[in-house]
Amino acid sequence: MNEATAGAIETAIREALRSLRPGAAGLDGDVDLAQEAGLDSAEVMDLVMEIEDRLDVSIPVETIAEARSINELCAGIARLKHDLS
Amino acid sequence: MSLLERFASQRALRVALEANRRVPPIATPMDAVHSATSATIDGRRVLLAGTNNYLGLTYDDECRAAAMAAIEALGTGTTGSRMASGNYAGHRELERALAAAFGWPAGIVFSTGYQANLGALSALASDGDFVLVDADSHASIHDGCRLSNATTIRFRHNDPENLDRRLTRLGEGARRTLIVVESLYSTLGDRAPLVEIAEIKRRHGAWLLVDEAHSFGVFGPRGLGLCEALGVLDEVDFIVGTFSKSLGGVGGFCVSRHAEVEQLRYVSRPYIFTASPPPPVIAATHQALRRVLQGHELRARLWQHAERLYREAARLGYRLGSSAPAPVASLVFDDRDRALALWQGLLDAGVYTNLMIPPATPAGLSLVRISLSAAHSVADLDLIIAALAAQAHESVLESTTAVDAGTF
Numbered sequence: 001m002n003e004a005t006a007g008a009i010e011t012a013i014r015e016a017l018r019s020l021r022p023g024a025a026g027l028d029g030d031v032d033l034a035q036e037a038g039l040d041s042a043e044v045m046d047l048v049m050e051i052e053d054r055l056d057v058s059i060p061v062e063t064i065a066e067a068r069s070i071n072e073l074c075a076g077i078a079r080l081k082h083d084l085s
Numbered sequence: 086m087s088l089l090e091r092f093a094s095q096r097a098l099r100v101a102l103e104a105n106r107r108v109p110p111i112a113t114p115m116d117a118v119h120s121a122t123s124a125t126i127d128g129r130r131v132l133l134a135g136t137n138n139y140l141g142l143t144y145d146d147e148c149r150a151a152a153m154a155a156i157e158a159l160g161t162g163t164t165g166s167r168m169a170s171g172n173y174a175g176h177r178e179l180e181r182a183l184a185a186a187f188g189w190p191a192g193i194v195f196s197t198g199y200q201a202n203l204g205a206l207s208a209l210a211s212d213g214d215f216v217l218v219d220a221d222s223h224a225s226i227h228d229g230c231r232l233s234n235a236t237t238i239r240f241r242h243n244d245p246e247n248l249d250r251r252l253t254r255l256g257e258g259a260r261r262t263l264i265v266v267e268s269l270y271s272t273l274g275d276r277a278p279l280v281e282i283a284e285i286k287r288r289h290g291a292w293l294l295v296d297e298a299h300s301f302g303v304f305g306p307r308g309l310g311l312c313e314a315l316g317v318l319d320e321v322d323f324i325v326g327t328f329s330k331s332l333g334g335v336g337g338f339c340v341s342r343h344a345e346v347e348q349l350r351y352v353s354r355p356y357i358f359t360a361s362p363p364p365p366v367i368a369a370t371h372q373a374l375r376r377v378l379q380g381h382e383l384r385a386r387l388w389q390h391a392e393r394l395y396r397e398a399a400r401l402g403y404r405l406g407s408s409a410p411a412p413v414a415s416l417v418f419d420d421r422d423r424a425l426a427l428w429q430g431l432l433d434a435g436v437y438t439n440l441m442i443p444p445a446t447p448a449g450l451s452l453v454r455i456s457l458s459a460a461h462s463v464a465d466l467d468l469i470i471a472a473l474a475a476q477a478h479e480s481v482l483e484s485t486t487a488v489d490a491g492t493f
Contacts, residue, residue: 058238
């Protein structure tokens with residue numbers, strides 16, 4: 001993965017998270033996102049919508065289902081961007 | 086973690102909701118049901134204002150007679166799938182009648198409304214296809230997408246611009262994309278912008294499936310739903326509906342302008358691997374369909390009630406989930422306990438409604454949902470409105486400190 005791209009994706013995820021849960025933006029990249037940030041399933045979807053708008057990308061439901069942490073979500077989105085380019 | 090530990094949080098929520106309460110607000114036990122609008126709960130007779138019985142047809146004389154005649158002639162159940170011994174004349178006649186109502190060549194009956202979405206979506210979309218689904222869609226739609234193996238992408242609720250952007254991103258893939266929306270979202274009672282969605286669908290060459298579960302029988306000159314009412318049926322490829330709301334039974338259907346949809350019968354697992362609906366259900370539903378198609382006076386009465394309730398609830402200062410009247414009126418709260426208090430207050434006044442709480446609701450909102458029926462009388466509406474007025478002071482105090490009304 002291109003490091004600049006990865007950095008931009010992670011920034012977008014953390015900014016989106018901050019807009020939903022101000023205290024959760026600094027979470028460790030490897031912890032379970034929904035659990036540690038206290039997000040229910042509907043809030044996870046809101047978070048994803050926010051990330052999609054920030055990165056101008058559509059994230060399939062399957063990608064979200066497979067990503068439990070910020071790092072996994074980051075990797076999933078990077079793969080999508082790579083596949084699209 | 087043991088297999089069953091994950092149920093702990095649900096149990097905690099249930100305990101919190103039921104604490105110091107004679108009647109549980111979720112899965113409220115009905116001791117007995119007396120009519121489309123009356124039941125006994127906790128030993129008391131109450132007015133039902135929390136069903137999906139929009140036209141009141143569960144107690145229609147002709148529907149009941151048709152069901153009883155079907156039991157006498159054909160028995161209580163089919164004991165077989167449509168693909169085996171459960172393919173009766175009544176099932177096929179109802180399918181033809183549903184398709185004919187839309188003037189379309191294909192119609193398929195499913196055993197429940199849930200299975201109609203599961204069965205249609207899982208068979209229509211597959212590997213290599215895309216499904217663009219409104220984020221606030223019913224669980225049956227999301228589950229159907231999962232079963233389809235298509236790439237599923239959600240778009241922002243009732244946001245045509247967001248849908249347009251996602252179709253643009255898909256490029257050529259748009260032609261292999263099924264857009265899935267509901268017409269009337271029953272949680273908040275808001276309607277899909279179907280005219281705009283139909284235009285976007287046409288422009289991108291995509292496909293459109295509309296779930297008319299809560300709008301069939303309610304909207305349109307013939308009761309076919311919101312697509313008929315808005316004149317967009319020509320842009321719709323598939324319509325899914327249910328028998329368990331306006332039609333007063335249980336089951337579901339998918340109709341289409343595309344004759345190929347008949348082939349769903351051979352690939353749709355939720356259609357194949359389940360028993361077909363029992364004869365009395367099919368007979369009553371077919372009679373209810375006739376009633377819907379000619380039910381102008383039922384719809385007129387329902388809409389009179391809906392407009393009155395919407396007007397009065399707004400006047401009392403309640404925050405409503407939709408910007409226009411609908412057969413469901415959702416009173417919106419940021420705080421679960423305020424919604425719970427209103428639900429209890431209405432029940433104490435003899436009015437049963439629905440309490441809806443996160444995560445089953447959008448944006449973390451808690452709702453008290455009032456559902457109306459053509460079987461309600463003017464006096465029934467008087468009772469509902471008087472109960473709302475008696476609770477208004479406490480309920481409204483909280484909601485006016487929150488977001489402005491009509492933001493949905």
